[in-house]
Structure formats: structure tokens, C-alpha cells
Amino acid sequence: MAERTHLDWFRERLAASRAIEPRDPAPILAWREAQRNRIRFKADLIGLDEVRGWSRDENGNVRHKSGQFFAVEGVRVESGDLREVSSWDQPIYTQPEGGILALLARETPVNGVQFLLNGKPEPGNIGVIQFSPTIQSTWSNIRRAHAGKRPPMVEVLTAEAGVRIVYRAEHNEEGGRFWRKSNENIIAFLDDERVIETDMTMFCWASLRQIKELALMDNVLSPFVKTILLPL
Template identity: 35%
Template sequence: MTRLPLEELAGWHEDPETGNIHHRSGRFFTVEGLDVRRPGWAVEAWTQPIINQPEAGILGILLKRVGGVPHLLMQAKNEPGNVDGPQLSPTVQATRSNYTGVHRGRQVPYLDFFREPRGRVLADVRQSEQGAWFYRKRNRNMVVEVGEEVAAAEGFRWLPLRRVRELLSVDDLVNMDARTVLACLPLRDGAVGGDEFGAMLARSRDPRADAAHGVHEILSWLSGVRSTVDIQARPLPLNRLRRWHRSAGRISHESGRFFDVVGVRVEAHGREVNRWTQPMIEPVGTGLVAFLVRPIRGVLHALVHARVEPGYTDVVELAPTVQCTPGNYDHLPAPARPPLLAQVLNAPPERIRFDTVLSEEGGRFYHARNRYLVVETDEDPLPGHPAFRWLALHQLDALLRHSYYLNVQARSLNACLHSLAGALDRPVSGGVR
């Protein structure tokens, strides 16, 4: 991968009237502008570049049982935005433009198992992606269990589910697309293992376990937030953004914060095409994504945040307790900074249950990384706050059977929480309590 000025991207064009960047095929994605207004908030209005990719892709993992133990067919896939080479990826990770052959390249391996599912469908749900960088982007998250023998092609390997979950603790190894599918997989830890926290976590996945709030209360709360939040997001020509400038072959904010839009040239072995160019978003700084967790009546709960992002399909999704890039808030007044950021950053080491830096989607974002944390606490730091609720872990699992409830960062953390139980896996049944 080499850097390339935006003006030199082969096959990509800048609209002479809007400045929007689009592919000559009219497919894949465009880089456009967005005008966002939130009256009454500390930052009431801003403009920004955003990726508009209206088509839904497929993120799919094949599962088979070997001696009763679930194994996943994973791919070692190198994306242009990856920090350090290939990462563990789903069996299929493809946009609609890719799997319908717009690039005129090779076909996507194993795609037929998901387009017309061959086997037992364990998960099939549309989920969003980053609402701050994508405009209404969604992918079909799927897990299909096969009984037939399926050979692992070059670059693929069958791995035990437990091993894949263990690898979540390795920096930049399991990619974002694999994490979101793992989060939607309806398998929970069965045998209790690990330390006391891991045992409590495993028990808290049981759909029969208690919960601080019932299903109707949770859904009514979220519906109320979605119905009353005041946010307006409308497309804006890329060349009319305020405080963003195009120079030296990239688009940057005048403050040097947030992110840049950059160009890259890619050469990759084993992909549908061997070389291409494209725009990418390059964040400034490493982000922080954290759940505060605590036991309530013996059941582990996570503190979720009803978060507004301009690119969400349904305005608000449930996010981690803290989700931000700390450096982006240094210049803002205290009311505009994320609640509980200081508490998470200053957590005693013995209360940190998970701490790993993981990469975000390497196909559209260049070196986008977040520090993922799970921090245990004894008390509710925001009692009665209208934008936060404590959800039992089995409720997170149940909500993931439906679209647009948990955002992609919360789904990643949910997958990380699964990795902490340290036990074998078995199917679950039941719904949100």
C-alpha cells in the first residue's frame, strides 16, 4: 500500500459542481459532505466529509462441529488500512459491488453459502457500521452451520470458536467485521470456568437470569430517545464544507483533529483484484471504547449509552459507556466531553477486565484503532441519567438478534466480553427479559 494524492486515484473522479468523489462505475462508495445540526447541545452544528455506501454487504462465517466443538472458517485477510498485515476475518467479507463483480475480478470464495444459505442459519441480521464516518451503512451479519465437509482454501483455516475468542485479546488481530459477526453468534459459554469474574460473566449470559430493567422498559426507553432527539443531517457538497480544506492531496480539518480523507494505491495477493486505488478515512489519534460493568443482584450488567450519530439509519443506537477519541475533546468545554471518560482512563489496573487495542474496518479506514476496555465498578456513577441504562449481558445478546440496536463498537465489546468467560460453548434460546 502506498499513499496517493486524491487527484491521482485511477478510476475515481471529482464532481465538478459538488466536489464529491465517486467511482467511474457509479458503484462502491462516494465521499460526500454532511451538514449536521443539534440544537441545544454544546456543539450545535458542524459539517464533515462522510462515506456514502448505500448498498448492503455480506459478513458471513461458516461454522461446523468437530467432535461437538464449534469451529469457524476464518480468513487471513490483508486490507489496505490494516496496521500490520493480515487480520483474522470472516469467511466472507464483501460489499455488493464486490460480490456482483463490478470490479471484473475473481469471485468471492464461499459466497454461495450465504447468498442462498446452504446449511442451518444461526444468525442473519442487518447491522449498522460507524455512524460518524458512514452515512446509513449496513451489512448483513450471518453465521451458517454446515454439516458437509468444506475444505479450507488457501488463506483460510478452521479454528475452534473458543480459540477465535481468545485471540480477541491480541492487539490488531481479529478484524472489526469478524467481531461484529461473533457478537451476533447465538452461542454462550456453558461450563463455568476461569476466575470468579469469568464464572459470573458466564452465568449472566443465561437468558433466564435476572435483569435490572425488563424488555418493555428497555425498548420503550430507546424508542422514546429516538422519537425526541433533535438532530438534522443532510447531504452537503464536499466543496462546501466549513472548516475543512483540500490541500496536499488530502482533505483535513483546519484544527488538525478528527480525521483526514486520503488516497491510497493497493497491491494485494489473493484478493478478487490484484491492484486498485481508493479514498480512505484516516483518523487522528487512537480512540477509546469502554464498558463499565457491575453485578446487579448477582447478574453482570453493562452500562450502555443511547448515542446519537449523524450517519445512523435510526438516529440512536446503544453504544458503550464511553466511545470517543479523547484528543478531539481537549478544546471543548466540560459539558461537551463524554461522561465517565476520566473514570475509565483512571481505573485501577485490578478493575480492568479487558484491555486490547483493536483495528476498525481496514477496507475504508486507514490505521483506525481503538483501545477496547471492560472496567468493573461497584456503584452506578450516573444514577437516573436519561441517556444511560444498565443492561444484563443476556439482554445484549438478545438485542443482537435484531437490527440497529447495538452499534458496531458495542458489538465488538460484546464479543470481547464473550472471550472472558473461558469455557466451552453451547446454543442458547430465549429472548430479552
């Protein structure tokens, strides 16, 4: 299969890059700090009854007015002697469809193989910005159910040329919080960076060694990045 061929080829390119790839994460961290000082992003906890666009249905489940994104429903579990207790009830996120988690990669003569990280602000992030996959989006966002902007970089995955898929696989979300949800994990190699149409302000390139160094630090690297890179 073509994607397996690309994966073996990409592993060879990673091995060839080890001698020249940047190792020091300091420039990446300095970039993050500059973005944190530049952007305007504020998040505070509020009551569920105050959340705009979301409401409870006749069963008490919380849903978005569009009928898309996730919902918060209840689940009843019977576990026998497999878990700490034999049964329990809990809220759980439900979503009829998952999303895409993708890292874009390139190779340069100076830095070898690099991955494109998104400095992504999320309301629950410690430190506001974490280094996240190039593309991290639900299908609801891709369809613009929020009536906002198209998620960045998704144009790359629909490009007719200039991109090769290194691998793609469905990975189950964390099952203690999400009900039977999976995301498509992808690494895509850019043969032609001109396929990128997205503004690059919140993106930076990092080597695999730099990413590994970031993974040793507190609250700077999204766990999704680690999951995507694992097959390498």
C-alpha cells in the first residue's frame, strides 16, 4: 500500500536528518513566549446556563443549537470486578463524528526533517498556548457549523498535488470522557509548500529532537502531537 511505502521512506529521511536537525528547543520556546505576549485571549469559567448557543434538551442533555459539535449526556456503566467499583453513572461527551489530527512535515538542506506545529490557544490550556498538531479540528468545525472561519491548513489535505500522505489511522479518543469517538491521525509530507494558503503567524517549524525536548517540559506540548508521532 502506498502510504506504507511513504512511511518507510519517511523513516529513512528522519534517520538521515539526525546529524543536522536542530536540538535546542530554546528558539521554539522564545517564539511561543512572543506569541503569548502578542495575542489577546482570555477565558473564565461561567455557569452552564450562561453559555451562549448551548442549552439542555428534554432529557437534560447539553447540546449546541446547531445540533453539531459535541453534547454532554449521561452513561451508566456495569463493570463487574474490572474497575474500582462495580457500576457507576457519569456525564460523557458524545459526538456523532470525530475529527482530524494532522502534522505537516518538510525537509530542508539546513535543518533536515521538520514538523509544523500550531501555537494553539485553548480555554483550558495552562499557559494559554500549547504546541499542537498542524491541523486539529472536528468535522463540525471543518464544515463551519460555528459560522466562523475555516480551520487553518485543511486546504493542504485536499490539495491535488504537492503533498504525500505518510500515514493515516483512526485513533480512539480517551474513553473515560468521550463516547466511542475516534480521530483520524495523519502525517503529510509537503513536496511543495505552495499548497499552504493559511497565514503562518501562529505556526512554527520544529525538528523531531526539538519536539522530544518539549515533551520533557511542563504544559507546553499537546498530547495529540505525541500520539501522531508515535508510529515513527
